[in-house]
Amino acid sequence: MRRQKTDFLTERPKCEAVEMNDMLNIKILEEFQEGGVDAIENNHQSAGVSQSFLVLLNFLHDIKRHEIGIRKLLASNPSTTSKDTQIMTGLAHHLFSQLVPNNKYEVDKYAKQLPKTCGCGCNGDIYGGDTSIVPPVGLS
Structure with missing residues (x-):
């Protein structure tokens, strides 16, 4: 809240935050956005990530x-x-x-x-x- 009030110009709060980029490979979301499920299923470079992504996508469906x-x-x-x-x-x-x-x-x-x-x-x-x-x- 403190960062938001100052347009995010202050230092990070003392408790550590985990950036989304560190938790999730953003590339997989970009591929999904560009080519849909087929792009994820056919991508052999990120097989482990794509499998997890597809499982989550099926669950949400x-x-x-x-x-x-x-x-x-x-x-x-x-x-x-x-x-x-x-x-x-x-x-x-x-x-x-x-x-x-x-x-x-x-x-x-x-x-x-x-x-x-x-x-x-x-x-x-x-x-x-x-x-x-x-x-x-x-x-x-």
């Missing part, structure tokens, strides 16, 4: 569907599982899995009454598994 699913889960009273487990699995399915390139995730298999499908009605599969962190052999 389907965000309304995911919001509706999460809202249904928050409003419902499940009969076969606990409310906490239902919300945990719904967030895993509708949010977290959508932000990783392969959409694969695992919900802790020890959750009480882990459902096989998402409780919002989309019938998406819920994947239970071992979510513990195991050190590599020789490091324990």
Whole structure:
């Protein structure tokens, strides 16, 4: 606020800020702006960045569907599982899995009454598994 009042002429505040250029490769956004999704998909020079960008773009494209699913889960009273487990699995399915390139995730298999499908009605599969962190052999 102090910088804005002085037309950004003052020094940076004592708390450090991270510039957007440092967090995100701006080139990928410029390529998207110029050529759309095809330009990103066909660009082999920034494969790692383009994959992350496309995952985010796909999530934003389907965000309304995911919001509706999460809202249904928050409003419902499940009969076969606990409310906490239902919300945990719904967030895993509708949010977290959508932000990783392969959409694969695992919900802790020890959750009480882990459902096989998402409780919002989309019938998406819920994947239970071992979510513990195991050190590599020789490091324990």
